[in-house]
Structure formats: structure tokens, C-alpha cells
Amino acid sequence: MVVNPGDNIQVLFSTKTEYPLPEQRFMLPVNWKRYHLSQLINTALGLSQPIPFDFLVRSQILRGSLEDWCNENDIGTESILEIEYIFSLLPPSRLSVVPHPDWVSGVSYTNLKGQDTFVTSSYGGHVRFFDAARSSLHSFRAHNAPITSLCIFASNGSQESISEDEETIIATSSHDNTARLTAYNSSAHSSRPVASLHLHTAPISMISSSSSTSSPKSLLLTAGWDSLIGLWDIKIPSSHEVPAPQSLENEGASRKRRRVHQENEEREVKRKAPISVLKSHKARVTSVVFANGEGDEKNVHRAYSCSLDSTIRSWDVESGVCLNTASFSEKPFLSLVTLNSPSLLVASSTDRTMSVLDTRSSSSSNQISSDTISNSSLRASLSQQGTPSVLAPSPVNSSHFASGGYDGIVRVWDIRSTKEAIASFRAGESSNEDKTNGKGGDSKVLALSWDRGVLAVGGEGGLDIWRVPEGTTTSR
Structure with missing residues (x-):
């Protein structure tokens, strides 16, 4: 079937937003695009302030004209197109830069x-705190080697917590083969180290926490270059659970002084051992996350990991068993996130692609159910020019996520629109004066955090803060 530019087609609109239209059909020119459809909806609703909308045709975002979509999907003008309108993502705008x-x-x-x-960790081993006005609140040195990642959880006031009620736990991972737990008092702007985590024999790629409110306890996962994953609680032990590391021989005087200071500190900071060790990967584990447990009881004990061995694995952290493995050909993975949905994962790899996987199992069993991850789980694949080094899920939309690349560009994606990003901006971009003086250049993006309409970007350019507003409707 071929749709011609002068044709018309019947359209029936629907929406999950708070701006529904009365059910009626519209006869529209097939050369109309998103802008024309958005104007029509605003006019039909009689809105005093225009609201930009995007449009889903059979769960795909309309990127060209209705004619283009019909011809690509072999749909004729005798059909009735059912189109859902959703809030558009407004253009990102920079709020501030914190060097x-x-x-x-x-x-x-x-x-x-x-x-x-805003809490940041750095290659210099420091953790820093800033308020919304970019004023420095506090900083402390967590490691004597580069920090690779951080995560946060507030004290729950239970006996499980190693912090007091007014404190928040900051967990950091490092190239020194350890992770650290530090208690931060936001009222006094003070901090104190409370525990160090010892398992790995190589640098730790990342540390992540169980953020689900349905989780029965506060847990941590560490991913190591040694192919191991450690599972930890945040209880403070009454005594050291692992022996002190052996001192290196032939150290310089300055390193000896630093080590003496560190050993004095270690007398107060207890060394923790993991609850269990998850073993299955064959190369560096680059990312590990807990499943999104909201609305799905079995996900409370579920986790996912990815590795340079080109696999994504699902785990039962309670038993320490690897449940399933998805193997790909020459796709070393760098980052992994769960979307704002119990079943969707996104993983980025060195081949400059991002894979969207659906973990919902198609089988039923009386045994403990497990998510099925395999090559057939691949729901979509997206590609970009720069290597996507880090990902962040949207806090409100189960179809949106952001990627940060080694090319210095942050892109916002919708998994229903796989051809191109729905928004992008260059992070850490130098001023025009700096570029003229030859000081400009691309700044690698190494970290992202997206919450309440704010996307915080970390990398070579320091901390870059952007406003990325979204509608309140979660589309699935």
C-alpha cells in the first residue's frame, strides 16, 4: 500500500494524561507531523498555555509525517490510526556548573x-557536598586512590543501620580494592568513617544500594575487576571480620607516614567481610544493580550485572545463585540500569550501542520464579557516536533514560524511538572565550544522576547541572 502526499487518513486520539479529548475521529492530511498534531490537540482542548505533546502510533513515537509512518508500516488510508498523545520532553537547560x-x-x-x-566523588579520593546554590557544605577524603562510584542511603533508625538518626550513609568504591562506608551528619555538616569493605583483589568498578522501599534490609553490591560481585549489609561489626592488609615493602617515607595515619584510623573503622560472593563472570564486572522491586515481590532479592565478558546476568542475591545469562557476540558492557519499571533493563557497551532488555518470564512454575534473560529478551537497540560510558533512568517515565558518552554529550532517549535521541546537550562545555584561547574541548562524561527534573552530570568538566523537566504521566 502506498500513501500519497495529498491523501487524508482517519485518526482517533487517546491519552493517559490529565488532558483527554472527547472520543471522536479526525480526518487529517497525511503530510502532518508532530507539530501539526500538537497544535490540533491544544486547539481542541482550548488550553490557554500551549503544552507540547508527542505522539505514539502503535507504541512508536512519531518522528516524521503520518505519510512516512504509514508507508514504513504498510498501512493504507482506509485504516483508522489510533494515536496516543503524551507529554513532550522539554529542551534541557543548564542550571549551573560546579568546578x-x-x-x-x-x-x-x-x-x-x-x-x-549534590554529592560528588572524584578521582582525587574526595567526596564533596554542595547545596542547591552550589555552596560547598562539606568534604572528606574517603580513599587514597581514585573513587569509581558512590551511592547513598539514609538511616532507617533500625538496629541494622550503622548510623545515627541524623546521619546518612555514603558508600564509595575505589581503585584501592576496597569500599568505604561514611556517616554524614547533614545538620552539623560533619562526617565519620564507620566501616571498610574487604573482598576484592583488584579495583572496584562500582557500588550500588538496594533502593526499593519493599526491601527487607539495607544491602550493597560491589562489582570488581576481579570478576567478583560482593553482597554486603551495613551492620557495623563488633570486631574486624578480615585481617589487616599486609604492608608493602620498600615504601617511601611519605607513604609510610600516610599508612601510619591510615592504620590509626583503621583501629576505629571496622573491616567488614561480605555476606556472600557472586561468582560467574569471566572478566571485569563493570556494573551491578538491584532489581526494581516495586510492585513485584520476587524482585526484592533480584540483581543484575554486566561485564566485559559480553554477558548480562541475573542473580538471586539471597541464595547467591546466577539465575540466567544473556550472552552477546563481542559486546563488552560498560553500564547497566533498571528503568522505572520492574522488567526493563538498559545496558551500554563499547560498540557504542545500548541494549534494552525485557526480563519478564513467559513460563510459570511452582518453584521460585526467575526472570528470563537471553538474546531473545532484546527489545530494542540504540546507537550513538560516542561510547556510552554511563546511564541513568528517568525517575518518572518508564520509557526514558539518559546516556553520557566519552564524546562529552549527554543524550536523553525514549525506548519507543530508537533512531535518535529525543534530546541532547554537551556537558562541561567551555565558554566561547576558552574555545578561542584553545582551552576548550570535549569532556568525558563519567557519572549521571537524574531526579526531580534535575540531571546532574559528572566527568572531566567537574559537576554540570541541567534542568530536564518531564511530564508526570508514566507511559508503559
């Missing part, structure tokens, strides 16, 4: 005791 003396490897935009706070 750092070294690369920002981790970032979290969070609310600590009622105060919006």
Missing part, C-alpha cells in the same frame, strides 16, 4: 534531611 580540581567519577542529587544536596 572540581579533579575528575568527578560519581554524583548523586538527593534530599538530605529536607535539603536538596
Whole structure:
């Protein structure tokens, strides 16, 4: 079937937003695009302030004209197109830039005791806190080697917590083969180290926490270059659970002084051992995350990991068993996130692609159910010019996520529109004066945090803060 430019087609609109139209059919020119359809909806609704809408045709975002879509999908003008309209993602706008003396490897935009706070970790081993006005609140040195990532969880006031009620736990991972737990008091802007985590024999790629409110306890996962994954709680032990690392021989005087100071500190900071060790990967584990447990009880004990061995694995962290493995050909993975949905994962790889996987199992069993991950789970594949080094899910939309690349560009994606990003911006971009003086250039993106309409970007350019507003409707 061929649709010609002068043809018309019947369209029936629907929406899950708070702006529904009365059910009626519209006869529309097939050369209409998103802008024309959005104008029609606004006019039909009689809105005093225009609202930009995007349009889903059979779960695909309309990127060209109705004619283009019909011809690509072999749909004739005798058909009735059912089109859902959703809120458009408004163009991102920069809020501020916070310079750092070294690369920002981790970032979290969070609310600590009622105060919006940006927390960053860096290659210099420091963790820094800033308020919404970019004013420095506190900083401390967590490691004597580069920090690779951080995660945060507030004290729950239970006996499980190693912090006091007014404190928040900051967990960091490092190239020094350890992770650290530090208690931060947001009222006094003070911090104290409380535990160090010892398992890995190589640098730790990342550390992540169980963020689900349905999780029965506070847990951590660490992913190591040694192909191991560690599972941890945040209880403080009464005594050291692992022996102290052996001192290196032939150290210089300055390193000896630093080690003496560190050993004095270690007398107060207890060394923790993992609850269990997850073994299955054959190469460096680059990312590990807990499943999104909201609305799905079995996901409370589920986790996912990806590796340079070109696999994505699902785990039962309670039993320590690898449930399923999805193997890909020459696709070393760098980052992995769960979307704002119990079943969707996105993983980025060195081949400059991002794979969207649906983990819903098609089988039923009386045994403990497990998500099925295999090559057939691949739902979509997206590609970009720069290597996507880090990902962040939208906090409100189960179809949106952001990627940060080694080319310095942050892209916002909708998994229903796989041909191109729906928005993008260059992070850490230098001023025109700097570019003229030869000081400009691309800044690698190493960390992302997206919450409450704010996308915080960490990398070579320090901390870059952007407004990325979304509608309140979650489309599935």
C-alpha cells in the first residue's frame, strides 16, 4: 500500500494524561507531523498555555509525517490510526556548573534531611557536598586512590543501620580494592568513617544500594575487576571480620607516614567481610544493580550485572545463585540500569550501542520464579557516536533514560524511538572565550544522576547541572 502526499487518513486520539479529548475521529492530511498534531490537540482542548505533546502510533513515537509512518508500516488510508498523545520532553537547560580540581567519577542529587544536596566523588579520593546554590557544605577524603562510584542511603533508625538518626550513609568504591562506608551528619555538616569493605583483589568498578522501599534490609553490591560481585549489609561489626592488609615493602617515607595515619584510623573503622560472593563472570564486572522491586515481590532479592565478558546476568542475591545469562557476540558492557519499571533493563557497551532488555518470564512454575534473560529478551537497540560510558533512568517515565558518552554529550532517549535521541546537550562545555584561547574541548562524561527534573552530570568538566523537566504521566 502506498500513501500519497495529498491523501487524508482517519485518526482517533487517546491519552493517559490529565488532558483527554472527547472520543471522536479526525480526518487529517497525511503530510502532518508532530507539530501539526500538537497544535490540533491544544486547539481542541482550548488550553490557554500551549503544552507540547508527542505522539505514539502503535507504541512508536512519531518522528516524521503520518505519510512516512504509514508507508514504513504498510498501512493504507482506509485504516483508522489510533494515536496516543503524551507529554513532550522539554529542551534541557543548564542550571549551573560546579568546578572540581579533579575528575568527578560519581554524583548523586538527593534530599538530605529536607535539603536538596549534590554529592560528588572524584578521582582525587574526595567526596564533596554542595547545596542547591552550589555552596560547598562539606568534604572528606574517603580513599587514597581514585573513587569509581558512590551511592547513598539514609538511616532507617533500625538496629541494622550503622548510623545515627541524623546521619546518612555514603558508600564509595575505589581503585584501592576496597569500599568505604561514611556517616554524614547533614545538620552539623560533619562526617565519620564507620566501616571498610574487604573482598576484592583488584579495583572496584562500582557500588550500588538496594533502593526499593519493599526491601527487607539495607544491602550493597560491589562489582570488581576481579570478576567478583560482593553482597554486603551495613551492620557495623563488633570486631574486624578480615585481617589487616599486609604492608608493602620498600615504601617511601611519605607513604609510610600516610599508612601510619591510615592504620590509626583503621583501629576505629571496622573491616567488614561480605555476606556472600557472586561468582560467574569471566572478566571485569563493570556494573551491578538491584532489581526494581516495586510492585513485584520476587524482585526484592533480584540483581543484575554486566561485564566485559559480553554477558548480562541475573542473580538471586539471597541464595547467591546466577539465575540466567544473556550472552552477546563481542559486546563488552560498560553500564547497566533498571528503568522505572520492574522488567526493563538498559545496558551500554563499547560498540557504542545500548541494549534494552525485557526480563519478564513467559513460563510459570511452582518453584521460585526467575526472570528470563537471553538474546531473545532484546527489545530494542540504540546507537550513538560516542561510547556510552554511563546511564541513568528517568525517575518518572518508564520509557526514558539518559546516556553520557566519552564524546562529552549527554543524550536523553525514549525506548519507543530508537533512531535518535529525543534530546541532547554537551556537558562541561567551555565558554566561547576558552574555545578561542584553545582551552576548550570535549569532556568525558563519567557519572549521571537524574531526579526531580534535575540531571546532574559528572566527568572531566567537574559537576554540570541541567534542568530536564518531564511530564508526570508514566507511559508503559
